Amino acid sequence: MTRVREVIVVGGGLIGSLVAFTLRGAGVDVLVLDADRPGAAWRAAAGLLTPDGERLRGTPLHVDALEGLRRWPALAAALERSGVPVHLHPGVARMQPGGGVACTPGEGSLHPPSVVRAARQGLEVVAAHVQALGPSGGGVRVRTDAGDWFAGQVILAAGAWSGAFGVPVGARQGQALLLRGPEEVGARYGPPAQGFSRYALSRPDGLYVGATSRRSWAVVPDTHGTRWLRGAARTLVPGADGAEIAAHLVGLRPVTPDGLPLVGPHPTLPGVLVAAGHGRHGSLLAPVTAARVLALVGQGVMA
Numbered sequence: 001m002t003r004v005r006e007v008i009v010v011g012g013g014l015i016g017s018l019v020a021f022t023l024r025g026a027g028v029d030v031l032v033l034d035a036d037r038p039g040a041a042w043r044a045a046a047g048l049l050t051p052d053g054e055r056l057r058g059t060p061l062h063v064d065a066l067e068g069l070r071r072w073p074a075l076a077a078a079l080e081r082s083g084v085p086v087h088l089h090p091g092v093a094r095m096q097p098g099g100g101v102a103c104t105p106g107e108g109s110l111h112p113p114s115v116v117r118a119a120r121q122g123l124e125v126v127a128a129h130v131q132a133l134g135p136s137g138g139g140v141r142v143r144t145d146a147g148d149w150f151a152g153q154v155i156l157a158a159g160a161w162s163g164a165f166g167v168p169v170g171a172r173q174g175q176a177l178l179l180r181g182p183e184e185v186g187a188r189y190g191p192p193a194q195g196f197s198r199y200a201l202s203r204p205d206g207l208y209v210g211a212t213s214r215r216s217w218a219v220v221p222d223t224h225g226t227r228w229l230r231g232a233a234r235t236l237v238p239g240a241d242g243a244e245i246a247a248h249l250v251g252l253r254p255v256t257p258d259g260l261p262l263v264g265p266h267p268t269l270p271g272v273l274v275a276a277g278h279g280r281h282g283s284l285l286a287p288v289t290a291a292r293v294l295a296l297v298g299q300g301v302m303a
């Protein structure tokens, strides 16, 4: 295996795998290094594409969120050429406080683990924990627990763990349940509880009910999470009361101090581009970030 590559992507989660997939599609020689960390957000994410549900109107993220929605159908079609369906579905129902349901047809949902699996199909992904990045000749030396690699350019997409490489990214933990058995409900948003959004979504792996949010690096579920999520399930899908838990998911959302993703040259590491800090919107914003990184790599825009 050659240890010298045009581009190395650090982290093969929602952002890293879609960035690499997009670069590869443009003919770039790209390698993904992923440490398969417990708590990776993509394994726990719901996959809702809901700028309104997330109250993004009037925020600096709204334009990119709408652009993400616009780009998803073409990206999903390209991903599905791998043979892996990504379950992109239009329409999200919004439960009204006084009863009744309003549908938001512009919004939608997909299945994040399938998106990552589909993106990785045509990529070279190596299991390696990246420990350090540093300059080497005109490029970047990537030190890992599986030896060193060298790249002309590196994309830092290590999710919540990107902070270990000198950028202001931390973790906000989210828990969710996958329940077995209840009826098909599509995707629906309920009224928030204790400030958290409550939503339910029928997926190929079960009924997803989410999601808690708190500042923590813990990657194991807790009883407070279970109680809150059971309550959310009762409100959103009465038939789900008592349904068997297929999985209790825990993921670390990569967050920044101002809530905006970091996409651009690393502040101090030459040759490194950052694509991290997408918080609770990584599925929605990934197509926009991937296009932005492709443009920056194409222009050779590095620090």
Ligand SMILES: Cc1cc2nc3c(=O)[nH]c(=O)nc-3n(C[C@H](O)[C@H](O)[C@H](O)COP(=O)(O)OP(=O)(O)OC[C@H]3O[C@@H](n4cnc5c(N)ncnc54)[C@H](O)[C@@H]3O)c2cc1C
Pocket (backbone or CB within 6 Å): 010, 011, 012, 013, 014, 015, 016, 017, 033, 034, 035, 036, 037, 039, 040, 041, 042, 043, 044, 045, 046, 047, 048, 049, 128, 129, 130, 131, 157, 158, 159, 160, 161, 162, 173, 174, 175, 176, 210, 211, 212, 250, 251, 252, 253, 254, 275, 276, 277, 278, 279, 280, 281, 282, 283, 284, 285
């Ligand atoms: C409960 C929950 C629900 C969510 N729901 C939604 C939703 O409905 N809609 C939406 O848009 N977003 C949602 N999100 C947010 C979304 O999951 C994240 O924004 C997105 O996954 C971020 O992608 P990422 O690639 O930056 O990080 P991750 O998905 O966490 O991937 C990071 C990857 O980097 C790897 N890695 C880390 N450190 C290293 C290292 N040193 N070396 C090599 N590899 C490394 C990890 O193994 C991992 O695979 C949700 C998140 C959670 C937790």
